[in-house]
Structures are given as C-alpha cells and as structure tokens.
Amino acid sequence: MTAPVSFVVSDDEGGTRLDRLVARHTGSSRRVARILIMQGKVCVRRTVVKIATREIRAGEQISVSDPGEVANPKELPKVEPRILHLDHWLVAVDKPAGLLSETGRQGSPSIETLVPRLLAEAGEHKTDVRLVHRLDAGTSGVLLLARRSQACATLGDAFAHGRVIKTYIALCQGDLGRVQLIDAPIGHVRGTRQGVVEGGKPARTDVESIATTQDASLVRAQPKTGRTHQIRVHLAHLGHPLYGDGLYDGPRYVGKAPPEPVPRTMLHALQIEVTHPK
Structure with missing residues (x-):
C-alpha cells in the first residue's frame, strides 16, 4: 500500500x-x-x-x-455504447456519459474504438466507421458514424451547414420559465471553459421547459449553431446551470442529510433529424 x-x-x-x-x-x-x-x-x-x-x-x-x-x-466495469440503428451507410449509437467520442492521444476507449467491435459482434464484415459529429465526454445520447466515404461527406456537409436538427434533454437549476431563444455569442474564457463574451462566435439555442419546480427545470434544447459547450454555457449564462456541471457552477449535490452527489452533467442528446445519405 x-x-x-x-x-x-x-x-x-x-x-x-x-x-x-x-x-x-x-x-x-x-x-x-x-x-x-x-x-x-x-x-x-x-x-x-x-x-x-x-x-x-x-x-x-x-x-x-x-x-x-x-x-x-x-x-473493471465496462462502459459500452449501444447500437440504435444500423444500415450500409451509417450507424447510430447511444453513447454513455463518461465515454469519449474520438480516440485521444492516450489511447482511451472511445466510440471510435468500440463501435467497430460492436459491428463485428453483430456479424458485420465491414467495421470501419468515421465520426461525423461529436458529443462532450460527459454527455450521453445519440451519435452518428458514417460507414462509407460518401456518407461521411454528405453527413459532414449537413452538420457544417446547419441542415441537422439536434434535440437535447437537460436538467438545470431553478425555474427556467417560458420558451425562449437564447442568442448570445460564445468564446473561450480559460482552460476548457467557454462563456458568453463580447466578440465571441454567434450562438443560438432554443429552449423549452418540459417540467419545472422551484429547484429544477427539465428542459428541451435545440442548438441552432455548434459552439463548444453551447447548451451548458447558454443556460449557465441565464443563471440556470446544469445539475452536475461543475465547470459552469452547476449544483453537484442534491438532497439533505446527507446530500447525494450528482454523478454526471445532466445533458442527453435525445434525437437527431437529418436526411439519410443514401
């Protein structure tokens, strides 16, 4: 020891x-x-x-x-993605929180390294995949990977030019209130932290409260742009940071006697709407 x-x-x-x-x-x-x-x-x-x-x-x-x-x-316990949809052109997976989208310099497990094995286990002979977008490591939910170069180019172009509708579910602090469009520029602050800053890149997010209490709001969010940490930054800017999001001062404990830690950032990629590349 x-x-x-x-x-x-x-x-x-x-x-x-x-x-x-x-x-x-x-x-x-x-x-x-x-x-x-x-x-x-x-x-x-x-x-x-x-x-x-x-x-x-x-x-x-x-x-x-x-x-x-x-x-x-x-x-050690395994953190595995789950295949949601599979065809000759693409694969959609449910990424668990805590798993990287792309392989880092240290060779950590990631969607890029795990999905080919899942495809092989499913009896697929072609197991090569390419990410067409990414989720933060702490965010769970649907992630698309292309299985053909043509699909990668088509999907990548759709993401780059805003022809994708992405819907997230988040749990934030306090009563968010009415439906609103958050239109506030985002830029780098320090370290990995982003923020609403003058001169930042344009960023817009539609948010809608699904259910609220005095302490929390379950929110549906649709980012109209693709800035780093966009939903997290915009809700924190309004004074409603996500539960478990310590980087943006979100509550990390809930309850009393004793308080329970929030195990992760409460953000989930619920749905992606995009024209199929076929």
Whole structure:
C-alpha cells in the first residue's frame, strides 16, 4: 500500500479534467489515473467520483488512496455504447456519459474504438466507421458514424451547414420559465471553459421547459449553431446551470442529510433529424 495523495486544484488548473489532474499530481500515466478513478480511489471534496472526464473547479480538494495499487483493467466495469440503428451507410449509437467520442492521444476507449467491435459482434464484415459529429465526454445520447466515404461527406456537409436538427434533454437549476431563444455569442474564457463574451462566435439555442419546480427545470434544447459547450454555457449564462456541471457552477449535490452527489452533467442528446445519405 502506498501513501495517499491529496491536493487542492489551483486557479490555473481550474476546469481541467479529473484524470489529467490525478495523473499530474500522482506522477502516473493517464491510463493509470483513469483506472484509479474507476476503482473508486479518487475523491473530490471527500466524495468518490468515478467519471474521469469530469471538469474540476479551482479550490476543490482531491485525494487519491493507494495510487500505487492498480487492479487488472480486465476486472473493471465496462462502459459500452449501444447500437440504435444500423444500415450500409451509417450507424447510430447511444453513447454513455463518461465515454469519449474520438480516440485521444492516450489511447482511451472511445466510440471510435468500440463501435467497430460492436459491428463485428453483430456479424458485420465491414467495421470501419468515421465520426461525423461529436458529443462532450460527459454527455450521453445519440451519435452518428458514417460507414462509407460518401456518407461521411454528405453527413459532414449537413452538420457544417446547419441542415441537422439536434434535440437535447437537460436538467438545470431553478425555474427556467417560458420558451425562449437564447442568442448570445460564445468564446473561450480559460482552460476548457467557454462563456458568453463580447466578440465571441454567434450562438443560438432554443429552449423549452418540459417540467419545472422551484429547484429544477427539465428542459428541451435545440442548438441552432455548434459552439463548444453551447447548451451548458447558454443556460449557465441565464443563471440556470446544469445539475452536475461543475465547470459552469452547476449544483453537484442534491438532497439533505446527507446530500447525494450528482454523478454526471445532466445533458442527453435525445434525437437527431437529418436526411439519410443514401
């Protein structure tokens, strides 16, 4: 057993993913950091957090128990996507929260690496796929991948020129109220954090409350542009950040005696409408 490691996230580190912080402060690789997190050995503010991609705020304390003890990765629980639709042109999958869309430099599991295996298991001989759009690691929901170069070009063009209707479901803080169009430019603030800033890129999001209480609103959101973290930034700008979204000051605990941690950012890609590339 090795000595535990504890540290406070600095201002410069604010907004950095948990796995990167753990790797940096324990001197381990990103792969080992993710295993430690999945094993429940990492706490943020004394609460176990198992989402490696969670973005951590400055001032939060992180502790890692037994950083030198890592179990066999084969014993770790799997986070698997699920095939929603499959044809000769494309595949639609349900991406779980915490899984990357594209393979990172560290070779982490991703939709790009897992979907070919799912296709092979389904008896498909052609397993090559190409992402045509992406979801944030912490966001779950429908994701499209092309199986032919023509489909990739056609779908990519549709996304690039706004011929796709994307519908999300989100849980945000407070009573959002009426249907509204949020029209506010988005730009980089610091680290991975974006914000509504003067001179930012145009960004528009339609939002509609499905159900509300004094403490929370279940919201349907349709981004009309494709800015980084757009729905998260726009709702936070209105004073209604998403539950579990620490990067944008969303509530991370609910209930009382004792409060329960929100395990993820409460954002789900519910539906995509696009002309089939056939």
